[in-house]
Amino acid sequence: MNELGRLEDLPLDYRQALAAQNLVPLWPSLRAVLPPGQPRPATRATHWPYESLRPLLLKAGALTPIEKAERRVLVLANPGHGLEKMQASAAMYLGMQLLLPGEWAPAHRHTPNAVRMIVEGEGAYTTVDGQKCPMRRGDLILTPTGLWHEHGHDGDQPVVWLDVLDLPLVHYLEASYHVEGARQSVEPGQAERRYARGGLVPTPVFERSSTRYPMLRYPWADARAALLQLAEAEPGLEPVQITYVNPETGAHAQNILGFYALMLRPGQALRLPARSPAQVFHLIEGAAEVRVNDQQFALAEADTCCAPGYTAVHLANRSATAPAFVFIADETPLHQKLGVYENRG
8 A cells, every 4th residue: 555645745835825725635634534444433442430420420519509500410521532522432422410409400402312311319300391201210311302301309319310412423513502491391291101012002093193202211110121021031142132212113212322221141241243333331230341452341330431433342240140231322323324334243
């Protein structure tokens, strides 16, 4: 392969003439934007232990009242992208959010899609598009693009959740903004009851529902039970995993990011194939180990880590007697829509 010319090989006056016309020669940077063989992700394998993060989050609660913060969040930033960019991967943003008893985070809506994976505490809720969604550990709550949402807390203990947004992508597209709103009137949410039986979907007789997101809250009790039932029904199944989907269409629950729950049987080790999307792993229950290339992370409950795309990931349950349950977020729907999805095995 011929070596490409460098920018500094060009005469200074020529470079200055190009710059004056807002022109850039491609060849000195061609290999950076089109590397040979496979991409060179900026995303680094990174571990955020909840044990060390939690005290800092609680201190933020003491230092900054909700009225001044609006959303009290510590961003889980990936050093490969630079901490100032506040992103976990090319398309994923992660944040740990705290709501204290009696607090209310005001209503707003924004263009990025968001989900909330509840980490600890009870008594808080998110109201999304008028539906009140209680927050309990392991629950997944959607706040899709453009829908009004706010957070309130009627309990007596701190509540913490993990935010996952496609903010880096929407910001890159110069389409990121928010609108503030008034407190919502609440309608009883029955979606998880309406769609509680797999393969059976409520069918309007006279008109079709126009709801793009018919289910906004996915209770962990249901997801956990589904995983245990799947493991019992198919003992030879190696990866015991479910996908959070739109119950009306069977497609991913949101358009850009994919969300899954995976169960590791006691003592089980599993190799996930090298695929193009980056992945985030959040441990809901148990004890697990995540290995990405030469980096190894011992995950305790509520720990979070990420892995770049095009990299095989090894997961292991560190307990020989109890299962481990992992929440996974990745960029699969985005890659599939763009036609760049790859599974290299």
